[in-house]
Structures are given as structure tokens and as C-alpha cells.
Amino acid sequence: MIANNALLLLLLVLAVAGGWTLARGGLRMDEAGRAQLPSQYYRGFNFLLDGEEEDAIDAFTEALSVNEDTLDTHIALGSVLRKRGEVDRAIRIHQNLLTRSHLTAVQLHQVHLELARDFIAAGLYDRAEQLLRDLSDQSPDLNATAQRHLLEVFEAQREWSAAVVTAENLIALSQSEDPLATGHGQSAHQLRCHYLCEQAEAAISEQDPSLARQYYRDALRDNDKDLRARMGSANVSLMESSPKEALAHFEVIMASGRTCTPELLSLLSQICADQDGESTYTAVLHRYYEQQPSPLLALSLAAELEAEKDRTAADDFLRRTLADNPSVAVAMSLLLSGLPEENDQPERRILEQLTRDEQGYACDHCGFTGQSRHWRCPGCRHWDSIHYLGTVPAKAHG
Numbered sequence: 001m002i003a004n005n006a007l008l009l010l011l012l013v014l015a016v017a018g019g020w021t022l023a024r025g026g027l028r029m030d031e032a033g034r035a036q037l038p039s040q041y042y043r044g045f046n047f048l049l050d051g052e053e054e055d056a057i058d059a060f061t062e063a064l065s066v067n068e069d070t071l072d073t074h075i076a077l078g079s080v081l082r083k084r085g086e087v088d089r090a091i092r093i094h095q096n097l098l099t100r101s102h103l104t105a106v107q108l109h110q111v112h113l114e115l116a117r118d119f120i121a122a123g124l125y126d127r128a129e130q131l132l133r134d135l136s137d138q139s140p141d142l143n144a145t146a147q148r149h150l151l152e153v154f155e156a157q158r159e160w161s162a163a164v165v166t167a168e169n170l171i172a173l174s175q176s177e178d179p180l181a182t183g184h185g186q187s188a189h190q191l192r193c194h195y196l197c198e199q200a201e202a203a204i205s206e207q208d209p210s211l212a213r214q215y216y217r218d219a220l221r222d223n224d225k226d227l228r229a230r231m232g233s234a235n236v237s238l239m240e241s242s243p244k245e246a247l248a249h250f251e252v253i254m255a256s257g258r259t260c261t262p263e264l265l266s267l268l269s270q271i272c273a274d275q276d277g278e279s280t281y282t283a284v285l286h287r288y289y290e291q292q293p294s295p296l297l298a299l300s301l302a303a304e305l306e307a308e309k310d311r312t313a314a315d316d317f318l319r320r321t322l323a324d325n326p327s328v329a330v331a332m333s334l335l336l337s338g339l340p341e342e343n344d345q346p347e348r349r350i351l352e353q354l355t356r357d358e359q360g361y362a363c364d365h366c367g368f369t370g371q372s373r374h375w376r377c378p379g380c381r382h383w384d385s386i387h388y389l390g391t392v393p394a395k396a397h398g
């Protein structure tokens with residue numbers, strides 16, 4: 001923080017001194033700024049000499065009069081303060097800019113955008129929303145950026161239907177080839193899908209499966225294979241006692257190439273519990289494994305074979321899979337199977353520990369890890385960036 005304050009103070013001193021030099025040379029500078037500059041400038045230095053850095057920042061900020069040359073400095077200064085968590089100061093600086101009469105429309109829009117960002121950081125969502133809506137109407141250049149920030153506002157307040165409308169606006173802008181609509185953040189198509197899934201899940205918790213079904217159908221509009229919407233649709237089918245329909249949704253997931261996870265196996269198990277003999281859990285697992293020969297599926301199939309036949313049949317199956325799909329997790333399972341059943345063997349404990357440690361989920365974007373899937377990462381707030389780590393122990397070789 002001390003280093004940050006020093007940099008900020010240096011920026012301010014240079015900006016004020018630069019403005020003063022221009023004023024002395026008779027260049028653009030308003031009269032009020034010319035009169036106030038020296039006293040606040042030296043007051044800032046006095047605070048600095050007394051070691052009161054925060055007061056020095058305020059004094060230098062006040063000394064920095066607003067004109068065409070310093071507007072960008074004010075905007076940048078407010079942004080720096082917001083990023084340091086000093087949102088009140090950022091708001092004060094940006095609001096002060098709005099009191100100046102000589103701002104052009106473009107400059108005014110820039111300041112409004114910064115102020116909206118300050119309000120979002122401060123959790124003042126109503127005020128941010130109003131500014132962003134006005135900006136979206138008044139500035140074609142900042143329209144897409146304003147809509148992106150509106151999504152932040154609606155997400156923070158869980159206003160999913162408003163978020164869907166805004167995502168639709170962004171999709172329309174991207175179709176008109178506005179690069180800002182697609183140039184940053186996640187795809188508006190993907191976001192729209194998640195917002196609809198959020199509404200569907202709320203409908204499920206309200207025991208309204210038919211409303212949830214409508215949301216999921218809409219969510220699948222842009223991506224027929226979306227994992228969350230298909231899983232939700234399968235759940236709704238189960239709620240409405242349509243296991244065949246649920247299995248059809250699951251078949252789409254199987255063909256989509258998304259990695260099989262324990263939660264998918266749990267859903268499949270529920271679906272198969274109500275199926276006829278041809279679609280038993282083991283039969284579907286076999287088909288799933290043919291499409292995706294993952295260690296998780298191999299081990300799940302082996303567990304079913306052991307329950308239906310015996311451990312030898314399960315081990316034989318696992319050994320056959322190793323020929324085409326080498327896997328440390330599968331090999332480790334076979335080693336564990338070969339050890340005697342006594343509880344306190346150290347080699348058993350180590351092998352079991354290695355397998356257990358690696359199971360879980362991690363965010364591709366920020367590295368957040370957890371034991372369950374979140375559709376939105378609690379660390380970085382990205383949607384669908386958390387993926388299953390699998391059962392392969394990364395530390396198995398050392």
C-alpha cells in the first residue's frame with residue numbers, strides 16, 4: 001500500500017505541476033484553477049512532510065483543476081482509487097467532473113461510464129443501472145460496454161429475466177458486427193443460457209416443472225448440447241415421471257464430448273432405475289465407455305461388474321481397458337484389489353490417499369478448487385469454467 005501511495009502521489013504531483021506550468025504560460029486553464037492551485041499544492045506537501053499520505057492525496061486531487069488537459073488524469077486517478085478499493089474517493093472525483101460545464105458529450109459519457117463502474121464496486125446497483133441505461137441509449141460507441149456492465153448489475157442482484165433481455169441485446173449487437181459486443185467477457189449466447197437455467201432451477205425449487213421445462217427449452221436455443229440445460233431437462237423429465245425422455249436428454253450429453261463426472265453418473269443411475277431391461281445402468285455405462293473411455297467410467301463399470309458377477313470379472317475388464325487406454329487410476333485400482341484386506345497396511349493407505357486427493361473440481365480460469373461443481377466460479381465469477389479433475393493422480397510418478 002505504501003508503494004502504491006507513493007506512485008499515486010508522484011502521479012498527482014506531476015499532473016498538478018504540469019497543469020500549473022501550462023497556466024503560467026498562459027495556455028488553457030480556468031481562472032478558478034489558477035487561483036486555487038498553489039495553496040492546495042503546498043498543503044499537499046505539508047501533509048506529505050507530516051507523513052499523512054491519505055490527506056496529501058486528497059489535497060493534490062483538489063489542486064488538480066479540470067480542463068481538457070487534465071480530464072484523462074482525473075478519470076485515470078478515479079479508476080486507480082476504485083481498483084485500490086477506495087470507492088468513495090473515486091465517486092467523489094468522478095462526480096466532481098460532472099459539475100464542470102465545458103465537457104463535450106463524449107467526455108460526459110466517459111465520466112458516466114466510470115461513475116457507473118464506481119457504483120457497481122460500491123454495490124449501489126440502482127444508481128449504476130440508471131447511468132448505464134442512459135449511456136446505452138445515448139452513446140452508440142459505449143452501448144456494448146454499458147450492456148456488459150448492466151449484466152454485472154443484474155447478475156449481482158440475481159435479476160435473471162432482465163439479464164436475459166440484456167444478453168439478447170448483446171447478441172443482436174454482435175450480429176451487427178459490433179466488436180465490443182463479443183470482444184470481451186464470455187459469449188452472450190453462453191450467458192443467456194445460464195440465466196435461463198437459473199430461472200429454471202428457481203422454478204424447480206418452486207415445484208413448477210412445466211415452467212422449468214419452458215426455460216430449459218429456451219436455454220437450448222443457441223446450443224442444443226449445453227450440459228447444464230440438458231442435465232436440468234433430464235431432471236425435469238424425472239420429476240414428471242418420463243424416464244425415457246430423461247434418457248434421451250442424457251444421450252445428448254453422452255454424445256456431446258463433455259467429460260463424464262460423478263454427478264453425471266449419479267443422474268444416469270437415477271434415470272436407469274426406472275428404465276426397462278434394455279437400458280440398465282450397466283448397459284448404458286458400456287455405451288458411454290465406448291464413446292468416452294475415461295478412467296471414471298472404467299472404474300464405475302468395474303464396480304457394477306463386481307456387484308453383478310465378482311471381483312475377478314471386474315479386474316479382468318479393467319486389465320483389458322489398460323491395453324488401449326493406459327490409466328494410472330485404473331492400474332492403482334488393480335494394485336489395491338490385489339492387496340490383502342487388512343486395514344492398517346501403509347501401502348494401501350498411501351495408494352488410497354493418492355487416488356482420493358486428486359478427485360474434485362477446478363476452475364480453468366482462476367484455479368479455484370472444490371469438491372463439487374459450481375456453474376459459476378465462486379473465485380472469478382466466470383460461468384461454466386469449473387471442470388472435473390478426473391481420477392488420474394498427478395503425483396503418482398513423484
Ligand SMILES: [Zn+2]
Nearest residue numbers: 363366377380
Ligand atoms: Zn474461477
